[in-house]
Amino acid sequence: MVDILIKNGRVWDGEEFYYSDILIDNGKIEEILPKINTDADFVYDASGKTVLPGLVDIHTHLRTLSSESIGVQAEMGCFPFGVTAAADTEGCAGNKYLSDLLMVKNVVFVTAGIRDNKPDFEYISQRLGDYGEKAVGIKVFYDSCSYKDWSMNLLEEICSFAHKKNLKVMVHSTNSPSPMEDIVSVLKKGDILTHAFHGGVNSGAKDGYDCIIKAKNRGITVDLGFEGINHTDFSVLGNAIEMDVLPDVIGTDITKYSVCTLGGRYGMTMVMSVAKKLGMSEKEVFKAVTSAPAASLGKDAKWGHIKEGRCADVTVLDYGNEGFNLIDCFGNNIKSDKGYKCVLTVADGRIIYR
Numbered sequence: 001m002v003d004i005l006i007k008n009g010r011v012w013d014g015e016e017f018y019y020s021d022i023l024i025d026n027g028k029i030e031e032i033l034p035k036i037n038t039d040a041d042f043v044y045d046a047s048g049k050t051v052l053p054g055l056v057d058i059h060t061h062l063r064t065l066s067s068e069s070i071g072v073q074a075e076m077g078c079f080p081f082g083v084t085a086a087a088d089t090e091g092c093a094g095n096k097y098l099s100d101l102l103m104v105k106n107v108v109f110v111t112a113g114i115r116d117n118k119p120d121f122e123y124i125s126q127r128l129g130d131y132g133e134k135a136v137g138i139k140v141f142y143d144s145c146s147y148k149d150w151s152m153n154l155l156e157e158i159c160s161f162a163h164k165k166n167l168k169v170m171v172h173s174t175n176s177p178s179p180m181e182d183i184v185s186v187l188k189k190g191d192i193l194t195h196a197f198h199g200g201v202n203s204g205a206k207d208g209y210d211c212i213i214k215a216k217n218r219g220i221t222v223d224l225g226f227e228g229i230n231h232t233d234f235s236v237l238g239n240a241i242e243m244d245v246l247p248d249v250i251g252t253d254i255t256k257y258s259v260c261t262l263g264g265r266y267g268m269t270m271v272m273s274v275a276k277k278l279g280m281s282e283k284e285v286f287k288a289v290t291s292a293p294a295a296s297l298g299k300d301a302k303w304g305h306i307k308e309g310r311c312a313d314v315t316v317l318d319y320g321n322e323g324f325n326l327i328d329c330f331g332n333n334i335k336s337d338k339g340y341k342c343v344l345t346v347a348d349g350r351i352i353y354r
């Protein structure tokens with residue numbers, strides 16, 4: 001008998017929608033066919049629901065990878081919201097052994113440390129070495145709160161160090177000392193601009209989103225980096241979506257703080273619900289949490305797609321009475337009585353959440 005049969009669902013395979021049954025056995029997606037008639041240990045009727053690849057969260061803070069001061073427990077911050085793979089964006093713990101023990105598949109952006117008003121390349125190199133092939137880039141927390149003397153010179157030095165090593169740069173852009181267009185000008189194709197719709201000091205909204213459009217045209221990945229109620233201005237995001245300036249990827253920026261939003265209901269599904277409520281189409285939302293972040297992280301051969309022969313990371317979402325009512329730090333309110341809810345998460349062919 002095979003392990004899992006998911007029947008009657010609408011499938012989003014990372015690129016397109018179709019109706020199909022999906023057979024999972026030995027940790028792999030065995031068969032995708034309109035009708036599969038076979039016995040399975042576990043049969044799930046996904047009628048009225050959408051079957052997606054395990055979601056990919058490009059912006060997380062996971063305990064044992066990120067600093068202990070803000071990291072969230074990986075499995076609880078991801079699986080109940082359909083996420084099976086995540087990028088940690090504050091990798092400073094330097095413990096690859098612990099990162100390998102996580103059930104959530106993961107890669108790491110190493111924190112750009114500063115010492116004596118210079119990028120601490122020795123520290124950065126050590127952390128990169130600690131994480132080995134798991135380190136995909138360097139995260140710059142380009143925010144005056146994290147370091148009061150940030151400057152474009154420092155940012156440029158870190159970018160050129162990263163680019164020489166073929167690593168990505170992810171720039172946190174809220175409360176930054178430089179206009180967003182200056183930040184964008186030092187980034188390269190493949191780099192990531194996060195919290196792109198923050199609406200605070202030096203926000204891209206001030207120039208009518210020109211710099212965000214420029215970033216997208218140059219192949220820079222624009223991440224929502226939503227972060228519950230702190231790093232997104234709902235009116236800035238709503239206006240951008242209305243003008244069709246969309247985030248390429250939807251990262252939650254889940255931390256031990258944001259995870260508590262609305263009584264612990266904060267996670268990928270809530271951020272997807274907000275993006276849909278503000279006008280992104282379902283296809284745009286689904287792409288931004290599956291194939292797009294997988295491609296951005298250089299993982300599209302493994303993550304973000306439902307295909308025969310691939311590792312069986314599969315999520316089933318329902319769009320129903322999962323309402324939310326959020327207020328951002330500027331006082332904008334967004335609410336809906338509908339939203340996404342994860343009803344099944346399969347990781348490596350194993351039922352992890354339902």
Ligand SMILES: [Zn+2]
Pocket residue numbers: 059060061089253
């Ligand atoms: Zn973050």
